[in-house]
Amino acid sequence: MKNIHNFCAGPCLLPQSVYEQASQAILDFEQTGMSILSISHRSKEFIAVLEEARSLSLELLGLQHKGYVALFLQGGASMEFLRIPYNLMQQKAGYINTGTWSAKAIEQAQLMGEVSIVASSEDRAYTYIPKEIHVKEPLDYMHFTSNNTIYGTQFNSIPKANAPLVCDMSSDIYSREFAYDQIDLIYAGAQKNIGPAGVSLILIKEEILGNTQRVIPHMMDYQEHINKDSLYHTANVFAVYTCLLNLRWLKQQGGVAAIERVNNQKAALLYQTIDQLDFVQGVAAVEDRSKMNVTFRFTEERMNGVFDQLCTEAHIANVQGHRSVGGYRASLYNAVTLDSVAVLVNVLEQMKTVI
Numbered sequence: 348m349k350n351i352h353n354f355c356a357g358p359c360l361l362p363q364s365v366y367e368q369a370s371q372a373i374l375d376f377e378q379t380g381m382s383i384l385s386i387s388h389r390s391k392e393f394i395a396v397l398e399e400a401r402s403l404s405l406e407l408l409g410l411q412h413k414g415y416v417a418l419f420l421q422g423g424a425s426m427e428f429l430r431i432p433y434n435l436m437q438q439k440a441g442y443i444n445t446g447t448w449s450a451k452a453i454e455q456a457q458l459m460g461e462v463s464i465v466a467s468s469e470d471r472a473y474t475y476i477p478k479e480i481h482v483k484e485p486l487d488y489m490h491f492t493s494n495n496t497i498y499g500t501q502f503n504s505i506p507k508a509n510a511p512l513v514c515d516m517s518s519d520i521y522s523r524e525f526a527y528d529q530i531d532l533i534y535a536g537a538q539k540n541i542g543p544a545g546v547s548l549i550l551i552k553e554e555i556l557g558n559t560q561r562v563i564p565h566m567m568d569y570q571e572h573i574n575k576d577s578l579y580h581t582a583n584v585f586a587v588y589t590c591l592l593n594l595r596w597l598k599q600q601g602g603v604a605a606i607e608r609v610n611n612q613k614a615a616l617l618y619q620t621i622d623q624l625d626f627v628q629g630v631a632a633v634e635d636r637s638k639m640n641v642t643f644r645f646t647e648e649r650m651n652g653v654f655d656q657l658c659t660e661a662h663i664a665n666v667q668g669h670r671s672v673g674g675y676r677a678s679l680y681n682a683v684t685l686d687s688v689a690v691l692v693n694v695l696e697q698m699k700t701v702i
């Protein structure tokens with residue numbers, strides 16, 4: 348494989364060892380003589396994979412033995428935008444609006460009940476995180492997005508409410524220590540930091556379920572998925588297996604605390620460079636900068652072409668900003684190395700001499 352420095356916002360980079368083991372499993376899954384693509388989701392081999400993935404997903408966040416259940420379901424994070432209100436909305440839910448993904452979650456919740464926007468950063472194009480949120484109004488639950496993949500902002504503390512907390516952690520789960528056990532339902536599309544696209548992880552405190560009077564279709568019903576041990580229907584066998592490989596890799600690295608130290612170094616290196624160079628500007632408010640998605644732009648349009656060219660020469664890929672924000676975005680998910688960030692930093696510094 349060519350040595351590309353891939354900063355893709357999602358689907359994310361995974362460790363080389365995960366690519367190799369996943370490839371091997373397509374040819375011969377753990378010496379069964381069968382491909383992982385062609386075994387039953389109810390085989391004892393796959394059930395062992397699923398159970399290890401479910402338990403490791405909780406263990407790595409310190410959530411074991413705390414009343415949480417882990418589910419690997421299909422439909423992506425966008426499906427959870429709807430499953431959550433189906434299962435938790437009685438009359439009114441609170442949502443913090445910090446960007447496109449929050450807004451999409453809000454839209455879906457409004458199909459099931461009333462949504463109170465308890466805080467928003469829409470007034471300044473989602474470039475910051477609203478602070479000191481302590482919501483007193485009665486709510487069925489409160490929802491927030493811990494990391495805003497598109498704008499590059501991230502919550503540093505957990506907002507408070509007198510209601511169960513629900514968090515979309517699609518783009519920063521497993522990247523840092525956080526008071527995960529203060530959140531009652533954590534969900535994430537796998538493709539930002541857990542594994543390949545096609546599966547999402549839901550970590551849910553079972554006690555928050557069962558309070559709505561509505562009839563919930565089985566596919567939308569968390570309780571049904573829990574009762575069936577995350578095998579209500581055919582699981583995404585290959586994606587779950589690849590998630591497991593990546594979670595095992597994370598454990599080998601020393602877990603979330605250890606990866607957070609590396610992630611902090613990566614982000615610090617890139618942000619320091621952005622701050623030092625007067626022709627580059629960060630998009631997000633300094634105190635709310637995401638350590639996973641670093642958004643920036645150049646002070647002059649003409650510099651884009653220069654940067655693009657230098658990136659190509661340095662084998663840097665996928666640094667275009669989201670189409671709604673423009674500029675550039677480097678995503679620094681767990682598998683992105685400090686070396687790759689150093690190459691990107693080097694390109695930015697090289698621009699001093701070219702422009």
Ligand SMILES: *Cc1c(COP(=O)(O)O)cnc(C)c1O
Pocket residue numbers: 357422423424425426448492494495496515516517518536537539
């Ligand atoms: C990518 C992303 C989503 C959407 O995920 P899908 O799996 O494509 O539905 C939702 N929330 C956040 C924070 C994301 O980064």
